[in-house]
Amino acid sequence: MVRRPFFWIIALVIAVFAALPAIGNNVEMRESLVLACVYITLASNLNLMLGYAGYINFGSIVFFGLGGYICVWLVYAHNWPLLPSLLAAGFGVSALALIFGLGILRLRGHFFALATIGIVEGVQAFAENFSPWGGSSGIYISPAVFKPFGGAAEALWVIYFAMVAVMGASLYLSYGIKSSKFGLGLLAIGQNEDAAAILGVPTPFYKALVYCISAFLPAITGGLYFFKSAFIQPSDAFDLTLSTEAIVICMLGGQGTVTGVALGAFLYEELRGYLLTSPTFADFQLTIAGVLLLIIVLFFPSGLMGFIYSRFPRTQKVLE
Amino acid sequence: MKRLYLLAAAAALIATPAFAQNTITIGFTDSVTGPLNVDSLGQTRGYEFWRDEVNAAGGIKAGGKSYKVKFVSYDDESVGGRVQQLYTRLINQDKANFLFSPYSSGLTAPAAVISEQYGKIMIDSGGAEEKPFEQGNKYLFMVITSATHYLSGAIEALKEKDPHAKLAMVYSDDPFSKDVLAAAAQQAKAAGLDVVLDESYSPSTTDFGPVVNKIISSNADAFLGGGHYSDGATLARQMHDQKANMKWMSILVAPADDKFAELGPAALGVTVPSQWEVQVSYKPQFGPTTAQFVKAYEAKFHAPPDYHAASGYTDGMILQHAIEQAGSVDPEKVTAALNAIDVTTFFGRIKFATDPGHHGLQVGHKMVLAQWQMINGKLGRQVVWPTEAQSANLLYPMPASK
Numbered sequence: 001m002v003r004r005p006f007f008w009i010i011a012l013v014i015a016v017f018a019a020l021p022a023i024g025n026n027v028e029m030r031e032s033l034v035l036a037c038v039y040i041t042l043a044s045n046l047n048l049m050l051g052y053a054g055y056i057n058f059g060s061i062v063f064f065g066l067g068g069y070i071c072v073w074l075v076y077a078h079n080w081p082l083l084p085s086l087l088a089a090g091f092g093v094s095a096l097a098l099i100f101g102l103g104i105l106r107l108r109g110h111f112f113a114l115a116t117i118g119i120v121e122g123v124q125a126f127a128e129n130f131s132p133w134g135g136s137s138g139i140y141i142s143p144a145v146f147k148p149f150g151g152a153a154e155a156l157w158v159i160y161f162a163m164v165a166v167m168g169a170s171l172y173l174s175y176g177i178k179s180s181k182f183g184l185g186l187l188a189i190g191q192n193e194d195a196a197a198i199l200g201v202p203t204p205f206y207k208a209l210v211y212c213i214s215a216f217l218p219a220i221t222g223g224l225y226f227f228k229s230a231f232i233q234p235s236d237a238f239d240l241t242l243s244t245e246a247i248v249i250c251m252l253g254g255q256g257t258v259t260g261v262a263l264g265a266f267l268y269e270e271l272r273g274y275l276l277t278s279p280t281f282a283d284f285q286l287t288i289a290g291v292l293l294l295i296i297v298l299f300f301p302s303g304l305m306g307f308i309y310s311r312f313p314r315t316q317k318v319l320e
Numbered sequence: 321m322k323r324l325y326l327l328a329a330a331a332a333l334i335a336t337p338a339f340a341q342n343t344i345t346i347g348f349t350d351s352v353t354g355p356l357n358v359d360s361l362g363q364t365r366g367y368e369f370w371r372d373e374v375n376a377a378g379g380i381k382a383g384g385k386s387y388k389v390k391f392v393s394y395d396d397e398s399v400g401g402r403v404q405q406l407y408t409r410l411i412n413q414d415k416a417n418f419l420f421s422p423y424s425s426g427l428t429a430p431a432a433v434i435s436e437q438y439g440k441i442m443i444d445s446g447g448a449e450e451k452p453f454e455q456g457n458k459y460l461f462m463v464i465t466s467a468t469h470y471l472s473g474a475i476e477a478l479k480e481k482d483p484h485a486k487l488a489m490v491y492s493d494d495p496f497s498k499d500v501l502a503a504a505a506q507q508a509k510a511a512g513l514d515v516v517l518d519e520s521y522s523p524s525t526t527d528f529g530p531v532v533n534k535i536i537s538s539n540a541d542a543f544l545g546g547g548h549y550s551d552g553a554t555l556a557r558q559m560h561d562q563k564a565n566m567k568w569m570s571i572l573v574a575p576a577d578d579k580f581a582e583l584g585p586a587a588l589g590v591t592v593p594s595q596w597e598v599q600v601s602y603k604p605q606f607g608p609t610t611a612q613f614v615k616a617y618e619a620k621f622h623a624p625p626d627y628h629a630a631s632g633y634t635d636g637m638i639l640q641h642a643i644e645q646a647g648s649v650d651p652e653k654v655t656a657a658l659n660a661i662d663v664t665t666f667f668g669r670i671k672f673a674t675d676p677g678h679h680g681l682q683v684g685h686k687m688v689l690a691q692w693q694m695i696n697g698k699l700g701r702q703v704v705w706p707t708e709a710q711s712a713n714l715l716y717p718m719p720a721s722k
Contacts (some may be wrong), residue, residue, distance in 0.1 A: 028412050031405040038401065128493075137495030140429055140451040143436060152437035229400045230455070231429035233495065236400055276402070277394055277409065285395070286353060 051256035054190030059116030065237030067219025068226035093219035101211035138233025254305030347416030366632020488540035492547020560586030567717030589718025
């Protein structure tokens with residue numbers, strides 16, 4: 001893997017993300033890239049399910065929200081430091097995903113998609129009624145938690161670098177799985193699950209495993225995101241819109257590709273951010289975003305990467 | 321060579337705007353899209369109305385200078401992460417001197433993480449929860465009464481009219497309504513009133529028949545509860561249809577809407593806690609009276625102002641007053657002036673808590689209680705509590721259903 005150019009392309013992306021805002025202490029750029037990191041992480045991990053194994057997961061936001069809750073709750077109620085809280089969030093949510101996954105992955109197609117929405121609703125209802133998590137009004141944490149980092153200003157930088165690291169890990173994870181036997185098995189499941197099973201792919205185990213793996217990094221990102229906000233409440237943590245956005249990003253970028261999904265997420269967020277703050281477009285930013293989506297769906301049905309691959313066939317060898 | 325000098329001179333002129341107007345930039349985000357867009361609009365109108373009036377009157381005068389007010393605002397899509405991004409931009413790129421809060425407590429908390437680290441004053445009129453004020457923030461100030469005191473007036477009034485009233489509390493299962501009613505239950509107990517029913521319902525409930533039966537069989541005299549418009553209105557209608565014959569009904573939110581009059585006789589006598597109503601008659605120490613505010617607002621927007629508009633306007637007015645008192649736009653001096661403020665405006669009294677555990681929380685302003693009464697043969701709201709702001713007497717017991 002290390003000898004392939006794509007490995008170094010990812011390394012370069014991480015370095016650029018980390019270095020660009022740090023040069024000249026550019027906090028506005030940092031805040032914009034934070035959201036891009038969140039989108040890239042969510043979309044890349046969703047891509048493991050959606051793009052590789054061909055299972056539409058509307059509930060990927062559950063990982064993000066639950067991770068956020070576990071991390072914020074450990075910091076708030078148990079005074080845990082950030083790092084162990086994040087790891088607890090990651091492993092805790094992955095373990096839950098494995099249990100859920102063994103149950104709902106018996107379903108296929110639309111039924112699976114419906115079940116994932118059910119999980120979002122169920123977990124949200126749980127959070128709304130679980131009083132240690134503040135019920136429906138959520139948890140507010142004091143900015144004093146930023147003190148160990150030297151204050152809120154420094155903490156936001158630490159959180160940013162952590163988010164870049166998680167984003168980088170997501171890209172390597174997507175790439176690593178794609179070029180492994182496990183990844184081939186998943187792609188086979190995505191093509192035809194019955195045929196894959198007959199050919200010896202342990203489908204139930206692979207599916208549960210990928211569901212569990214795709215929960216880990218989003219949970220950590222959720223922890224970082226809500227720690228940064230110093231606030232979490234059920235309607236933000238389990239917002240189905242973000243799930244849907246992640247699916248749209250995968251489709252736009254080119255599901256099943258590492259580059260396409262990441263690039264799609266990055267462009268999606270930067271475009272939204274630009275339209276929101278541009279004096280020319282701010283008043284009708286949703287219209288513009290809608291028209292752009294329509295153009296992409298109509299003229300580039302196989303996504304951004306499909307377009308790039310067909311125009312520049314050589315890129316197929318370099319960009320996964 | 322001469323030309324070069326001229327060019328240099330011209331460049332210098334452009335670079336140093338010696339005659340430039342002093343301006344104060346105020347930054348904020350509002351939820352133009354997303355679930356909070358309706359509530360956010362009134363507040364934004366209040367801000368803009370204040371800005372236009374101040375600028376028309378020559379700006380804010382402080383330390384011998386006068387400053388025009390300039391706004392920079394963005395749509396935050398009602399999303400916390402976006403709020404942090406945009407407030408960072410407002411402070412660093414747009415160089416905002418002061419900030420207004422986004423709409424809702426859930427968006428104010430993330431915004432405060434940013435504003436506090438830059439020491440920027442942020443005035444809040446859009447989130448009524450107390451928790452953001454218990455986190456040790458130094459530059460966050462709220463002009464409206466917090467959720468905990470929404471029904472304090474109702475409890476006080478009820479205690480005065482009937483010290484032995486039995487209360488039924490039935491409310492929507494959302495954070496705001498739960499906070500309000502939990503606090504009201506405590507205040508009722510402290511006042512010696514008996515709470516005989518305390519229940520919540522799902523915000524999507526459409527049939528309150530069983531709930532109303534429960535209220536009737538609890539033998540309560542007074543009802544407190546509700547949540548949002550549709551559930552509150554349905555509840556009031558069904559209470560009337562099933563002849564619950566309460567002596568008192570206080571419902572959150574729904575009766576504050578003029579549409580509530582469509583309920584006809586079911587609306588009569590219902591009370592609603594409100595931050596502000598067009599009838600309140602406080603004697604302002606500065607700024608417009610309620611009548612002047614309402615008249616000018618209606619002339620501009622062709623609709624009567626709601627309390628979001630009035631509190632948004634008050635945000636600006638209080639900031640202006642603090643800057644004028646401080647005689648400076650220096651954030652520390654203005655913060656000190658805000659900490660010391662204790663004034664009455666058309667919106668009511670404004671005073672901020674200064675103890676570190678609740679800094680910035682509103683402790684001067686009181687909710688008013690409005691009651692639906694017949695005014696010249698038509699249903700309308702009258703302010704009935706507190707007595708210093710009232711426009712009519714409280715009807716107790718409320719007119720019986722026939």
